[in-house]
Amino acid sequence: MGRKAEFSEKPKKGPGRKSRKQKPPTFPKKSFAPSNDMDDKKLSHRQRQRLVKRDQKKEIQKVKKQKLNKQQRKISEGADVIDEAELQNKYITDKPQVLAGIQQHFKFKKQKIVGFTDDNKDWLKPKQLKKLKKLQSSDDQDQEMYEAEKSEEDLLEGLTESEEEENGEDDTCKETLKMEKLDDISDYDDENANSDDDFELSGEEDTDSTNNKSKDDEVDDSLLPIERENKKLKKREAMEAEMATKEMQMSIDRQEVFKFPEEDEDTQKEITLQEIQQRIKDITLVLSDFKRYRQEDRSRQEYLDLLRHDLCIYYSYNDFLMGKLMDMFPLTELMEYLETSEVPRPLTIRTNSLKTRRRDLAAALINRGVNLDPLGKWTKVGLVVYNSQVPLGATPEYLAGHYMIQGASSMLPVMALAPQENERILDMCSAPGGKGSHIAAIMKNTGVLFANDANRERIKAVVANFHRLGVINAIVSCEDGCKFRNLISGFDRILLDAPCTGTGVVAKDPSVKSTKNEVDVQRCYNLQRKLLLTAIDCVDAKSKTGGYIVYSTCSVLPEENEWVIDYALRKRNVKLVPTGLDFGVEGFTKYRQYRFHPSLNLTRRYYPHIHNMDGFYVAKLKKFSNTIPMTKEQQEADEKVLDDAIANATTMVNDNSNSNEELEYKEKRPRKLLGKQAGKPNLSEVELDIKKKKMEQNRNKYIANVFEKPLKVNKNEKEVKPVNQTTIIKKQNNKNELHMVELNGSKSNGTQIEFEAKNIERNNINTKKQKRDLPSLLEGKPIKRQHKLKQKSKPIGLLKNYKSKTHKTKKN
Numbered sequence: 001m002g003r004k005a006e007f008s009e010k011p012k013k014g015p016g017r018k019s020r021k022q023k024p025p026t027f028p029k030k031s032f033a034p035s036n037d038m039d040d041k042k043l044s045h046r047q048r049q050r051l052v053k054r055d056q057k058k059e060i061q062k063v064k065k066q067k068l069n070k071q072q073r074k075i076s077e078g079a080d081v082i083d084e085a086e087l088q089n090k091y092i093t094d095k096p097q098v099l100a101g102i103q104q105h106f107k108f109k110k111q112k113i114v115g116f117t118d119d120n121k122d123w124l125k126p127k128q129l130k131k132l133k134k135l136q137s138s139d140d141q142d143q144e145m146y147e148a149e150k151s152e153e154d155l156l157e158g159l160t161e162s163e164e165e166e167n168g169e170d171d172t173c174k175e176t177l178k179m180e181k182l183d184d185i186s187d188y189d190d191e192n193a194n195s196d197d198d199f200e201l202s203g204e205e206d207t208d209s210t211n212n213k214s215k216d217d218e219v220d221d222s223l224l225p226i227e228r229e230n231k232k233l234k235k236r237e238a239m240e241a242e243m244a245t246k247e248m249q250m251s252i253d254r255q256e257v258f259k260f261p262e263e264d265e266d267t268q269k270e271i272t273l274q275e276i277q278q279r280i281k282d283i284t285l286v287l288s289d290f291k292r293y294r295q296e297d298r299s300r301q302e303y304l305d306l307l308r309h310d311l312c313i314y315y316s317y318n319d320f321l322m323g324k325l326m327d328m329f330p331l332t333e334l335m336e337y338l339e340t341s342e343v344p345r346p347l348t349i350r351t352n353s354l355k356t357r358r359r360d361l362a363a364a365l366i367n368r369g370v371n372l373d374p375l376g377k378w379t380k381v382g383l384v385v386y387n388s389q390v391p392l393g394a395t396p397e398y399l400a401g402h403y404m405i406q407g408a409s410s411m412l413p414v415m416a417l418a419p420q421e422n423e424r425i426l427d428m429c430s431a432p433g434g435k436g437s438h439i440a441a442i443m444k445n446t447g448v449l450f451a452n453d454a455n456r457e458r459i460k461a462v463v464a465n466f467h468r469l470g471v472i473n474a475i476v477s478c479e480d481g482c483k484f485r486n487l488i489s490g491f492d493r494i495l496l497d498a499p500c501t502g503t504g505v506v507a508k509d510p511s512v513k514s515t516k517n518e519v520d521v522q523r524c525y526n527l528q529r530k531l532l533l534t535a536i537d538c539v540d541a542k543s544k545t546g547g548y549i550v551y552s553t554c555s556v557l558p559e560e561n562e563w564v565i566d567y568a569l570r571k572r573n574v575k576l577v578p579t580g581l582d583f584g585v586e587g588f589t590k591y592r593q594y595r596f597h598p599s600l601n602l603t604r605r606y607y608p609h610i611h612n613m614d615g616f617y618v619a620k621l622k623k624f625s626n627t628i629p630m631t632k633e634q635q636e637a638d639e640k641v642l643d644d645a646i647a648n649a650t651t652m653v654n655d656n657s658n659s660n661e662e663l664e665y666k667e668k669r670p671r672k673l674l675g676k677q678a679g680k681p682n683l684s685e686v687e688l689d690i691k692k693k694k695m696e697q698n699r700n701k702y703i704a705n706v707f708e709k710p711l712k713v714n715k716n717e718k719e720v721k722p723v724n725q726t727t728i729i730k731k732q733n734n735k736n737e738l739h740m741v742e743l744n745g746s747k748s749n750g751t752q753i754e755f756e757a758k759n760i761e762r763n764n765i766n767t768k769k770q771k772r773d774l775p776s777l778l779e780g781k782p783i784k785r786q787h788k789l790k791q792k793s794k795p796i797g798l799l800k801n802y803k804s805k806t807h808k809t810k811k812n
């Protein structure tokens with residue numbers, strides 16, 4: 001049952017409970033306005049002390065001036081000059097009087113100073129006194145001073161006069177005003193100056209310094225206030241400069257005494273990131289002037305090793321990759337590279353010229369709250385996005401295919417390829433289709449674009465992007481690029497944007513820093529070489545408009561770039577041509593001890609710290625003949641070598657990733673799951689150890705230093721069969737030993753390295769013959785004639801785990 005409604009108006013009960021509780025506001029009796037009566041204001045202890053000091057100073061000055069005045073009068077009467085000490089004594093004897101004067105301070109303030117009186121007129125014009133005093137010593141000097149003081153007086157008088165005119169007040173008041181102003185300046189000076197006054201009162205310092213200081217005071221007195229200020233400023237500046245020099249020296253001294261940590265010092269005590277950072281700076285300084293800062297018992301290599309270790313920790317790289325970067329860059333540049341790689345590159349988009357113009361796209365995006373700019377003069381389609389209020393991958397313009405989100409560096413290979421309309425072009429590794437769609441746009445949807453990728457999943461992205469962007473001249477395929485030669489050839493141009501380790505895009509994918517290792521580089525290097533040779537074979541050298549191959553990677557490692565191109569230059573009838581890109585760093589022609597074809601300077605490198613884009617490499621090749629400069633057998637042998645290398649590298653990866661975990665898992669899993677092994681006893685620790693060692697050996701037997709010519713050892717070990725290039729070798733219990741020795745004593749300049757293969761007793765390797773082949777064995781050296789290829793494929797190289805007793809392999 002509801003309550004009965006009551007419609008009669010309720011009488012108001014008065015203010016609510018809350019308002020009843022609140023009392024009417026009360027205000028302090030005093031007004032909130034700042035009081036004009038300064039005397040009412042209570043001074044703090046320090047303020048009072050300063051006030052007392054000021055008054056003391058005034059009294060001292062007063063006494064001084066009186067005495068000087070007397071002295072001057074005496075001089076004029078021919079009396080003896082009263083010296084400063086006497087004056088000081090006089091002050092001390094007059095001290096009670098002075099203090100009494102200070103006690104009268106508040107009275108003095110209240111009464112206000114009354115202009116020039118008989119008491120103060122002397123010390124209001126101290127310079128005149130001094131002028132008279134100094135008249136004795138030098139007439140000329142005094143004349144100058146007199147003039148200066150005169151002008152000061154005139155200035156003051158002028159000021160007073162102008163104030164007079166302005167205010168129309170009586171003289172006394174104006175003079176008081178002026179005096180207060182001067183007082184203020186001197187008070188300020190007193191507060192900031194050194195404690196001369198304290199000293200005078202306490203009398204703790206010796207008389208010499210007293211005299212010096214009082215002389216200083218005198219000199220100061222002879223200066224205009226502004227000059228005094230200037231002098232103090234200069235003094236302060238000099239002091240600051242001195243302090244800065246001292247500080248710098250201290251930091252240099254600290255660097256000088258940078259102590260190389262003892263072994264295991266780091267493991268014993270925890271080391272912070274700041275300490276590591278400091279140590280990186282210290283070591284960099286030591287290495288910048290090694291002779292001066294080094295510790296006698298430490299070598300450069302030790303410092304470099306420690307630096308690498310610290311850099312790895314600080315920037316989260318693995319030792320292998322950091323070592324590679326240290327080989328590539330000078331130290332200062334390396335630091336820049338590492339720092340820049342920590343920050344993502346600016347977001348960039350490419351206008352799809354098949355659907356819109358850059359200007360229109362920019363306007364549309366600006367309307368949506370996107371802040372952007374043209375990317376640079378080198379591109380007509382690139383835009384850089386500073387910030388956006390909408391997700392760029394979901395704007396109506398994106399969905400309509402007006403642009404592609406694409407890194408600035410990935411526009412470069414297509415620009416280098418310079419596709420022409422109505423050509424047949426192959427994009428060998430196309431997914432997700434960024435560069436492919438760019439090619440189609442430049443071709444204006446004419447001719448035929450073959451977009452291929454070996455990855456079935458990724459190829460879907462190519463199809464989707466091509467649909468969105470309106471590419472209609474493309475045939476999309478999913479094939480292993482290495483086999484393309486047998487499918488279709490005769491292309492005008494080919495873009496090989498090869499799969500790589502991605503060391504140039506660590507800002508985008510930081511996992512690269514810690515995961516990529518020697519095996520990954522080896523695997524990429526092999527695949528890249530194979531893909532490039534296929535690409536060259538698929539191009540028609542007689543194409544009327546083209547015959548070009550562009551090779552690109554988003555890796556900065558020379559192993560995946562110059563090395564691959566140099567290999568192709570030796571194996572096919574191609575030459576390097578300019579990329580047509582007007583910026584970028586020249587590709588390496590030298591790298592450590594290796595030498596590449598000089599034309600590699602036509603290739604271009606892009607770095608985050610120089611170009612503010614991802615690390616990238618672009619090379620443009622022109623095929624000048626459709627013939628392959630080798631016999632069919634040699635070609636097949638080459639291919640087999642590459643195939644083996646790729647297969648082995650894959651096995652290696654699988655071995656590496658599985659072995660240990662597998663073993664541990666086998667040990668841990670319950671007996672039920674062991675199947676056939678169920679009845680067998682568990683492996684003892686010794687057995688486990690042996691098994692682990694065996695696995696380790698198996699893993700190592702395939703590892704060869706990528707670019708140091710691994711060789712294949714025959715199973716019966718009686719003769720070593722020559723194999724081409726980087727055949728992965730089987731290391732057979734150190735029966736074959738390879739020695740790397742230095743020629744002309746210095747390896748550090750990396751000019752000549754001789755690989756000497758030494759077979760221990762049971763092997764019949766003809767070392768003399770090998771030595772004859774050595775110059776051509778230098779990796780990266782171009783081979784011009786066919787017959788040399790045979791010699792070049794002589795077994796040579798350096799096994800990874802090999803350590804010679806007689807010759808140490810050093811890093812330069």
Ligand SMILES: C[S@@+](CC[C@H](N)C(=O)[O-])C[C@H]1O[C@@H](n2cnc3c(N)ncnc32)[C@H](O)[C@@H]1O
Nearest residue numbers: 429430431432433434435454455480481497499
């Ligand atoms: C760097 S990405 C290509 C990026 C692409 N060009 C773009 O701009 O969007 C390398 C591509 O090579 C493909 N790939 C790897 N091995 C391949 C092979 N043997 N044949 C063809 N494509 C391969 C990978 O699936 C990957 O999509």
